[in-house]
Structures are given as C-alpha cells and as structure tokens.
Amino acid sequence: MNLQDISIFFAWFIMVYMIIVISFYSVVMLISVIQLRKEYKLDREKSYNDYTEDIYTKPVSIIVPAFNEEAGIVHSIRSLLSINYPVFEIVVVNDGSSDRTMERLIEHYDMKEIQKVIRKQVESNPIKKVYQSQVLPSLFLIDKDNGGKADALNAGLNFSHYPYVCSLDGDSVLERDAFLKVMKPIIDSNEEVIASGGSIRIANGCEIRNGEVLKIGLAKNPLVIMQVIEYLRAFLMGRIGLSRHNLLLIISGAFGVFSKQWVVQAGGYRRDTVGEDMELVVRIHRLLKETRTKKRIVYVPDPVCWTEVPESMKYLRRQRRRWHRGLFESLWIHRKLTFNPKYGPIGFISFPYFWIVEFLGPIVELSGYFYIVISLFAGGIYLEFAILIFLLSCLYGSLFSAFAILLEEWSLRKYPRISDLLKLFFYSLTETIWYRPLTVFWRCQGIWQMLRGETGWGEMKRKGVSE
Amino acid sequence: MIRDEIQFLVTAFTVLSAILIVMLFYLIGRKAAENRLRKRVEGLKRSMNEKMLHSILTGDFLRSLQTDTKVKKLAMEELLSHYAELLEGTEEKVNLNRLAESRLGSHYRKNLRSLKWSTRMNALFHIEAFRMDGLKDEVFRMLERRRVTKEEKLRTLTILSQFQSREMFELLTVKYCGLSYLEFRNILSRLDSGGFDLFVLGYHSCPLELKFAILDLVGMKKDLKYLSFAESVFSASSGEERVRALKALSSIGHVRKLERYLPLFESGNWQERMLTARLAGAMKAEAVLPNLVKLLQDPSWWVRSQAGQAITMFPQGKNILQGVMDETSDTFARDMAWEWINKGVNQS
Numbered sequence: 001m002n003l004q005d006i007s008i009f010f011a012w013f014i015m016v017y018m019i020i021v022i023s024f025y026s027v028v029m030l031i032s033v034i035q036l037r038k039e040y041k042l043d044r045e046k047s048y049n050d051y052t053e054d055i056y057t058k059p060v061s062i063i064v065p066a067f068n069e070e071a072g073i074v075h076s077i078r079s080l081l082s083i084n085y086p087v088f089e090i091v092v093v094n095d096g097s098s099d100r101t102m103e104r105l106i107e108h109y110d111m112k113e114i115q116k117v118i119r120k121q122v123e124s125n126p127i128k129k130v131y132q133s134q135v136l137p138s139l140f141l142i143d144k145d146n147g148g149k150a151d152a153l154n155a156g157l158n159f160s161h162y163p164y165v166c167s168l169d170g171d172s173v174l175e176r177d178a179f180l181k182v183m184k185p186i187i188d189s190n191e192e193v194i195a196s197g198g199s200i201r202i203a204n205g206c207e208i209r210n211g212e213v214l215k216i217g218l219a220k221n222p223l224v225i226m227q228v229i230e231y232l233r234a235f236l237m238g239r240i241g242l243s244r245h246n247l248l249l250i251i252s253g254a255f256g257v258f259s260k261q262w263v264v265q266a267g268g269y270r271r272d273t274v275g276e277d278m279e280l281v282v283r284i285h286r287l288l289k290e291t292r293t294k295k296r297i298v299y300v301p302d303p304v305c306w307t308e309v310p311e312s313m314k315y316l317r318r319q320r321r322r323w324h325r326g327l328f329e330s331l332w333i334h335r336k337l338t339f340n341p342k343y344g345p346i347g348f349i350s351f352p353y354f355w356i357v358e359f360l361g362p363i364v365e366l367s368g369y370f371y372i373v374i375s376l377f378a379g380g381i382y383l384e385f386a387i388l389i390f391l392l393s394c395l396y397g398s399l400f401s402a403f404a405i406l407l408e409e410w411s412l413r414k415y416p417r418i419s420d421l422l423k424l425f426f427y428s429l430t431e432t433i434w435y436r437p438l439t440v441f442w443r444c445q446g447i448w449q450m451l452r453g454e455t456g457w458g459e460m461k462r463k464g465v466s467e
Numbered sequence: 468m469i470r471d472e473i474q475f476l477v478t479a480f481t482v483l484s485a486i487l488i489v490m491l492f493y494l495i496g497r498k499a500a501e502n503r504l505r506k507r508v509e510g511l512k513r514s515m516n517e518k519m520l521h522s523i524l525t526g527d528f529l530r531s532l533q534t535d536t537k538v539k540k541l542a543m544e545e546l547l548s549h550y551a552e553l554l555e556g557t558e559e560k561v562n563l564n565r566l567a568e569s570r571l572g573s574h575y576r577k578n579l580r581s582l583k584w585s586t587r588m589n590a591l592f593h594i595e596a597f598r599m600d601g602l603k604d605e606v607f608r609m610l611e612r613r614r615v616t617k618e619e620k621l622r623t624l625t626i627l628s629q630f631q632s633r634e635m636f637e638l639l640t641v642k643y644c645g646l647s648y649l650e651f652r653n654i655l656s657r658l659d660s661g662g663f664d665l666f667v668l669g670y671h672s673c674p675l676e677l678k679f680a681i682l683d684l685v686g687m688k689k690d691l692k693y694l695s696f697a698e699s700v701f702s703a704s705s706g707e708e709r710v711r712a713l714k715a716l717s718s719i720g721h722v723r724k725l726e727r728y729l730p731l732f733e734s735g736n737w738q739e740r741m742l743t744a745r746l747a748g749a750m751k752a753e754a755v756l757p758n759l760v761k762l763l764q765d766p767s768w769w770v771r772s773q774a775g776q777a778i779t780m781f782p783q784g785k786n787i788l789q790g791v792m793d794e795t796s797d798t799f800a801r802d803m804a805w806e807w808i809n810k811g812v813n814q815s
Contacts, residue, residue, distance in 0.1 A: 042585035115809040117802035119768050190647040384469045391476040395483070400486050410492045418498050425491055 004381075007371075011385035012385065014368045018392040021072065021357050025237070025400055032240040036301070036411040038353055058186065059087035060164040060179060060257060065149050067095040074108050074173050078210055080168070085179040089138040093156045096146025107188030109133040122268025124154035150269035150276040157260065157268055159340070166257045167277075172200075173306040174255070182257050185298050188239055195284065195297040197248070197256040199235045200282055201414065202228050203306035213306055218420045222427065223316060226435040227309045229428045233404035236412075243299035247350045248281070255305035262287070262295070273333070275326020282334050289343045317442045324446030362443035368393060368395060369437055390432075397436045401428035511542040519546050519566075523554070526562045534570045543570055544593065551596045556604065560598065567597035576605055591622045607624045607632070610642075621650060628657040636665050644674040651680035656687075663688075667696055668703065675708070682711040686718035694719060710738050717742045720749030732758045737767040744770065748777025756781065761790060763800035771799060775807035 012235070032129035060078060066073055080090050094102045111131035111381060118127060125147035133139040144155050153167050164183070168174070182196045207221030219225060242248045256277070263269075266283045269276045283296060288295050312315040331338075332356055338355065340347040368389050405424045408414070415421060515532065522528045534540045547567055554560060571593070578590035578601075591609075594602050609615060609623045624643065628635055635658065639651065646654075655663060664683050666673065674682065682700065697719065701712035713731070715723055731743040732755075737800045745760055746756045764772035778784045788804040795801055 038584055040583075040585055115805050117806045187649070191651050243681055330606055345493075360493075381469070384473060387473055388469070388476060389478055391473070395476075395480065399487065405493060406487065406490050409498065410490075413498075418495055418502075421491075421495065421498065 002238055006049075007382065008385070010367075011371060011382075011389065014371065014389055015365060015385075015392060017364050018389070018396055019029075021361065022392070022396050024353065024357065025396070028242065029237045029400070029403070031244050031405065032237050035240050035244055036236075036407065040411060052205065054286055058164050058183060059089075059162040060085065060166055060183070061156070061162040061260070062088060062090045062166045063153055063160065064090065064092045064168050065095055065152035066092055066097065066100045066101050067146070067149070067152070068097045068101060069171065070097070070099045070101045070104050074104055074464075075210065076171065076173070077105070077109070077139070079173050081139070082176060082212065083174055083179055084176045087162070087180070089140065089143060089161060091140045091156045091159055093142045093144065093152040094149070095144065095152040102141065102143060106131060109139055110135050111139075111141055118158050121158055121264045122154045123271065124151050124158060124268075127155055132157070148271060150165065150271045150273070153276070154271070155267045157263060160260065163260055164257055165260045166255070168255060168305075169307065171308055172255065173203060173213060175213065175304045175306075178255070178305060179257070181302055182300055185300060186257070186259070189296070191259070192295055193298050194259040194262045194295045195256060195281065196295075197299045198305055199299075199301055200231060200255055200305050200307055202231060203308050204225050204311060206306060208306070216414055216416060218415060218423060219311075223313070223435075224309060224311055225423065225427045226431065227316075229401050229405060229431065230435075230439075231422060232408050232424075233401050235299075236404050236407055237400070240299060240301055242350070243297075245345065245349075247345055248297050248299055249390030258284075270333075273326060273329040274328050276324050278326060279330040279333060282330050282337075284310065285346050286334060286337060289346065305412075313438075314412060317445070320439055320442040321446035321449060324359075324362070324443040325450055327354065328447070328450060331355055331359060362440045363447065365436075365440045366444050369440070392434045393418070393436070397432035398429045401431050404428070436465070495618070502539075507538050508542045508545065511538055512546055515542055515546060519543075519550070522566055523550060523559055523562045525566070526558070528566055528569065531797065532566075532570065534574070540571065540574055547571075547597055547681045548593070564600070567593075568599050568601045571597075572599065575599070575602060579605055584619075587619060587742075590624065591619065595622070595626045595629060598629065602630065603627070603630050606630075607634075610638075610805065621646075621654075624654050625657060628654045628662070631659055631662050635662060635667055638681070639666075639677060640669065640673055644677065646676065648676040648679040651677045652683055655680055655684055667693065670696070670700070672787070678708060679711050682708070682715045686715035689719055691719065691721065694721060694723070698722060704765060710736065710742070713739060713742045713746075717746040717749065720746070722746065725750055725752050725755070729755065729758065732762065737765070737770050740765060741770045741773045744773045744777045748773075748780040751781055753781075756787065760787065760800075763791060763803050764795075764797045765799075771803045772806075775803045779807050 064076065064080070069076075077090065077092065091103060094105075111133050113129055114132045116130045118130075125145045127142055127144045129143045129144070131141040133141075140159065142155055142159055144152070147155075152415055154166075157165060164186070166179070166182075182198045185193045185196050202219075203213075204221070204222065204224045205217045206213050207215040207217060218228065258280075262284055263280065266280065266287050268280075270279050270283070273279050279349060284297065287293075310319055331351070334351075337343045337347045338351045343351075371382075372386040372390055375386035402425055405421070406429050415424070510549060518529045518532050522532060532543070534543050547563060549774070550563060554563060575590045575594055578586050581587050581590070587609075591606070593599075594606060606623055606626050618645070624635075624638065627638070632638075636653075639654070645683055655666065658666075663684065664679075667685070668677060670681060682697070685697055693715075697712055697715045701709060701716060704712060713728075722728060725747065728743055728746065731739045734740050734743075740762065744759055747759060756778070759774045759778050763771055763778075765771050765774065775788065778787055781787070788808050791804040792801050792808070795804075
C-alpha cells in the first residue's frame with residue numbers, strides 16, 4: 001500500500017464517518033420535528049395554569065452553589081424569589097468563597113444562624129454553619145469548606161427538606177413559570193418521570209433587570225450569536241429527540257429538577273469529575289437499569305433559564321476544553337455500559353453516540369480540515385476528495401444549524417424581531433467556515449490536555465447578566 | 468467516479484439550501500403577519516376592554532361586542548382568560564361564562580371537532596377556564612370518539628367533574644377505572660360536596676387507586692363529617708390503604724378513641740409511626756407524651772422530626788424538649804430536640 005492508497009482510504013474513512021453522523025442527526029431531527037409538530041400552537045400557558053393553584057404540586061428545594069459570586073448573587077436570589085411556584089425553598093451553598101458572597105447575602109436578607117440536624121445522605125465536606133433569613137423563612141444559606149461544585153451540591157442535597165431538588169447556577173436567570181413547566185411532566189406521569197431538564201437560552205444581549213428578562217434580544221458579538229445557534233440546535237434537535245425515547249444523557253447543570261430520592265440512591269453528585277451533571281444522569285440511568293425500574297428522564301423544550309456565555313475566545317476555549325473532559329470522564333467512568341445488552345438502548349444508542357459523535361467526532365473533523373488544507377497544495381484527485389469532505393461538513397454543520405433556526409422559529413418563536421431571525425439564519429450558514437473548526441480545535445486540545453494528565457481548568461470570568 | 472459523488476452532493480446541497488431558503492421566506496412572511504395580527508389584537512383588546520368589563524359586571528351584553536372575525540375572537544378570548552383568572556364574585560363568573568358561550572361557543576364547538584390535536588386541546592382548556600357548561604354535551608361526546616388521546620380524555624373528565632356531571636361516579640368506576648390516583652385526585656378535587664359524597668358512599672366498589680384519591684381528599688378537606696368514614700376504612704383495611712386512611716385521620720386531626728391507635732407507635736412501618744405521632748400532636752393528648760418522647764429516638768428521621776414537631780404543639784412542649792436535651796444520651800433524640808427548640812421561624 002503506498003501513500004496515495006493510504007490517503008484515499010483516509011478520505012473515505014472521514015466521509016463514511018460523516019455520512020453515518022449525518023444520518024444519525026437526520027433521524028433525531030425527524031423525531032424532534034414530529035414531537036414539536038404535535039404541540040404546534042398548543043396554548044402552553046393554559047396547560048400549565050392547571051397547576052398554579054394545585055396544592056398537590058410537589059415542593060422543590062432549589063440548590064444554588066456559590067463560589068465567589070458577590071457580583072451577582074443577590075440579583076440571582078431575587079430572581080428566584082419571584083418565581084411562580086407554590087412551595088419551594090432556596091438553599092444557597094457558599095462553597096468557601098474568598099470574597100464577600102456570604103456577607104452580602106446575610107446583610108441583604110437579614111440572615112441568622114440556626115441549628116439544624118442535617119442528615120448526611122451523600123458525601124460532602126463538613127458544614128460550618130447554617131443561616132436562615134428572618135424575612136423570608138424559606139431562604140437558607142449553608143457555609144462550608146471549599147470542595148468544588150459537586151461537593152456544594154451534595155451539601156445542599158443533605159440539607160434540603162423537599163422531595164424534589166433543582167440545581168441552579170448562581171449566574172442564571174429563570175423565567176417566572178420555569179418550575180411549573182419542568183415539574184409538569186413529573187406530575188403528569190405520576191412520578192414515572194424522575195428528572196426533568198429545561199432548555200437553556202443565552203442571556204447575553206437580552207435586557208435583564210433585577211433578575212427578570214424584560215426583552216429578548218440578540219447580542220452583536222459573532223461568538224455569542226454562534227453560541228446561540230449552537231444551543232438552539234443542541235436543545236431543539238438533540239435533546240427533544242433523545243428524550244422522546246428515554247435516551248437522554250445530559251440534563252444541563254444550569255437547570256434541571258430531580259427526584260431527590262433517586263439522586264440520593266445513586267449516591268449524589270460525584271466530586272472528582274468536571275462533568276458532574278452528566279455523570280449523575282448517566283448514573284441514574286444505570287441505577288434504573290440495574291434495578292429494573294421503569295422510570296424516565298425527560299427534556300422540556302419550553303421552560304427557559306437564561307445564562308451568560310463567554311464573550312471572548314479565551315474563556316470560550318476554556319469552557320469547551322472543560323466540557324470535553326467532563327464528557328470523557330462520564331463516559332469513561334461508565335464505560336461498562338457501552339454495547340452492553342443489559343443496558344438496552346442506553347448502551348446501544350446513547351453511549352456509542354456520545355463516544356463516536358461527541359467525543360471522537362472532533363478528532364475526525366479536525367483531520368478532515370487538515371486533509372482539506374493539505375490537498376489544496378497536493379491538487380489532483382485529493383482536491384476532489386477535499387471538495388467532497390467540505391460539502392459533507394457544510395451539510396453537517398451549516399445546514400443542520402440553519403434548519404434548527406427555522407425549526408425554532410416555526411415552533412417556539414422566542415426572538416420577536418425579523419432581523420434577529422435573518423441574522424441567526426445567515427450566521428448559521430457560516431458555521432462550517434470558522435466557528436465549527438474553532439470549537440473542534442479546542443475540543444481536541446481538551447483531549448490532548450487529558451492525555452498529558454493536566455488537571456484544573458481555569459476559572460471562568462463573569463460580568464453579571466443583570467443590571 | 469468521484470465526480471459523480473461530487474455532482475450528487477452539490478445537487479443535494481443546492482436542493483436543501485433552496486428548501487431552507489423557501490422555508491425562511493415562508494417563516495419571515497408568517498412572522499410579519501403574526502406581528503401585525505398581534506398588534507391588531509392588542510389594539511382591539513384596548514378598545515374592547517371597557518365594554519367587556521361592563522358586560523361582565525352588569526350582565527348586559529353590549530351588541531357591539533362581536534366576534535365575527537378571527538382577530539376579534541382572539542382578542543375576546545384573551546380578555547376573557549384574563550378576567551377568568553381575576554374575578555372572584557359568583558355573579559360575575561356566571562356573566563363571564565354566559566358571555567363566553569354566546570360569543571365563542573360555536574367557535575369552540577367547531578374546534579372540538581378539529582383534526583389537530585392542539586386545537587382540540589386549546590378548546591378544552593378554554594371551555595374549562597370559562598366554565599362553559601352549555602357545551603357539556605359536546606365535551607361529553609369527546610369521550611365517545613375514537614382516536615382520542617389520553618390527555619384529551621383526562622381533560623374532558625376534569626371538565627365534566629367541574630360541571631358536576633352526574634355520570635362521574637359511573638365513569639370513574641367502570642369505564643375509566645384504570646387511571647392513576649393522582650389523576651383521580653385531580654378530577655375529584657373539582658367536585659362539590661354532594662358529588663364527592665357519592666364517591667364516599669360508593670367507596671367499596673371503587674378501584675384501589677380511586678380509593679387512595681378519595682382518602683387523600685378526605686384528608687385535604689379536613690372535615691369532621693368524614694371522620695367515621697375514615698375510621699371505618701382504617702379499621703377494615705390493610706397495607707397501603709390503611710396507611711392512607713391513617714394519613715387522612717392525622718390531617719383531620721381527630722379520632723374518637725385515641726387509645727385504639729396507640730399500638731401503632733410500635734408499628735414496623737415508619738409511616739404509621741410518623742402519622743400516629745402527628746395525630747397525637749394534633750389532639751394534644753397529654754397521656755401520649757412519653758410515647759412521643761420515645762419516638763425522638765426512632766431510627767427514621769421522618770418519625771423523629773414529626774415527633775419533635777408534635778411535642779412542640781403542646782403548651783409545655785419546649786420545656787419537655789429541653790428536658791430531653793439535658794437528660795438523654797441518645798444523640799439522635801438530642802439533635803432533634805435541639806432543632807425543634809431552635810426553630811426560629813415556622814417552616815412549612
């Protein structure tokens with residue numbers, strides 16, 4: 001076999017890979033379209049109204065891990081206090097912040113130390129003190145030694161009183177009805193649904209005051225616009241499709257509700273991974289299969305949690321590297337599930353999908369880009385392969401994204417202006433040329449860092465979403 | 468041979484892009500039309516608002532309130548929804564429902580027969596929100612249709628229950644006896660006292676899940692008139708049914724002879740121990756205080772917590788807990804006593 005054969009074989013490999021991925025995406029997309037079609041123009045508000053006054057609605061403990069968030073914490077809590085849900089408590093876990101996060105909360109909400117017996121159901125670092133607000137009895141603050149996000153969530157779990165828990169990032173803003181919406185599948189299914197995640201939207205560019213989204217808008221920064229497209233695509237196409245068949249492996253850490261009983265039974269959040277949210281979902285799935293329980297994890301397209309995304313290359317790169325490592329850790333910890341008949345579709349569809357498309361995808365894509373660049377110089381037959389690969393990646397990147405934008409406009413319609421729609425559409429077509437290669441490169445860097453055994457993932461900088 | 472593939476992909480690419488562009492134009496057109504429609508609806512709502520309020524408050528429906536166009540229907544529907552959530556008075560509610568029936572009744576009748584699932588569901592939502600019992604027969608007929616989804620059936624049953632339909636007992640015990648207890652409970656919770664009593668009377672011919680719903684609602688209603696019913700169910704049943712009957716009794720907060728329930732402090736089921744503690748706390752029976760103190764050492768956190776709460780219900784409760792803290796060597800009991808003494812603000 002000479003060099004030419006090898007490079008032609010390689011080109012075929014990349015193409016076959018892309019075709020497989022494209023077909024998989026198409027199937028998932030089709031499922032999403034069918035699902036969204038059914039609920040087309042359903043008056044969702046009405047269907048949630050049913051529960052507003054329903055005293056039987058399940059109470060929820062909202063756990064907010066906070067590490068050095070003095071800039072935004074008071075606003076986030078204020079936004080939480082105004083949510084529309086009958087019974088809930090807020091448990092802020094101060095994870096050993098070195099700034100004034102805790103002092104600000106204590107001053108602002110008039111918090112006093114209380115004595116509580118805390119059941120240690122999952123592992124966490126020791127809790128130093130517990131505070132309760134004198135003005136709002138359902139607001140608590142836990143002070144503990146630093147132990148990372150998962151550790152803080154576990155401490156919150158141990159403390160929480162209610163049968164349902166929700167973890168929420170300190171810098172997110174919830175829509176008022178978000179909880180009614182995510183809890184609905186749980187109530188409707190008579191608790192057959194044990195976890196429910198909501199869709200996350202990007203707050204950059206929206207007008208937010210005092211923790212409430214006043215006006216939905218689109219940021220000017222191209223990086224942010226591309227992330228908006230990316231989120232829409234992942235949520236609308238990927239998760240609705242996967243959720244339909246109980247194959248969902250991610251409930252974003254930024255907004256999801258879990259039945260506490262199951263989280264505790266699964267052992268809480270794992271403290272030594274950067275992808276604790278995905279890892280927990282996988283572990284619950286695993287537990288369900290191992291105990292042969294018929295429960296489900298779902299994704300609701302509508303409820304909206306607004307979160308801030310990185311605006312500069314530097315932080316976006318860090319985020320992507322970290323995500324990729326988190327993905328790998330979850331898959332590696334539970335590698336036993338891969339193609340294991342005992343775990344049914346999770347083992348045969350979800351796991352292979354996450355390994356092949358999500359984890360290894362960037363490597364194949366990156367080599368595809370290299371192939372294209374090199375063949376520009378080599379010419380001849382290689383150039384033709386390069387054109388083929390390029391066309392396929394346009395299909396896989398740009399066209400699917402453009403379709404996702406149209407799907408969102410057709411079904412959910414969150415962006416009110418026509419100019420926003422046009423902007424999103426045309427930006428999405430450019431994805432293959434610049435944004436996709438960038439993220440692919442960063443994710444490969446993530447793999448590289450992992451191989452070299454680097455730990456730590458750099459701190460994220462926030463400017464605070466609320467005015 | 469590769470050229471063929473490139474040819475094919477380029478064609479596919481062009482076709483797909485063309486489709487996407489066409490869709491984009493369609494959606495832009497639709498968005499523009501919808502933004503326009505929204506503007507008109509909002510304008511109309513502003514001009515209709517006063518007449519509407521007048522009609523609802525006085526019952527005198529102005530002739531100028533018409534719904535002959537789509538925009539008017541939408542504006543009327545939204546205003547009515549707004550007022551349906553807001554108004555409290557019985558007379559206003561009746562006026563609102565009459566207005567809804569006269570102006571939107573035929574619209575919803577038509578929508579109930581729509582081929583689109585979401586249109587039918589929306590019609591049901593509005594019929595329920597506006598309490599349009601004039602459409603009862605049409606709603607009832609939804610149940611007899613073939614190809615009706617479970618969501619529609621549940622909504623229909625809920626509406627019939629809200630209309631105090633006389634067929635409820637038969638429907639729920641025969642044809643729809645397979646629902647879950649939460650679904651039953653949601654349906655039954657809308658019945659008035661007379662309608663609900665039929666279920667209490669016919670309790671023994673109900674499926675198990677429906678029995679659970681009835682017991683839960685008895686607990687919610689906290690009405691002493693159901694006391695003997697709940698007590699008799701408790702003494703005649705076992706397992707889950709018995710626990711739920713006990714739960715209802717502990718919510719009512721009274722039984723005729725507490726002594727009969729005291730052996731439950733030793734029950735192997737933690738829920739029974741917890742519920743008995745709650746019952747004893749609600750009845751403030753001094754004689755059982757030693758039992759409650761003993762439950763502070765229970766292996767189950769829920770039982771300990773409930774026992775602590777029950778003790779605080781007594782006038783001398785805090786002193787008793789202080790005594791436990793000073794004397795006991797059991798760390799569980801001490802922690803729990805400490806917690807209930809230091810409970811600054813009431814937590815629900």
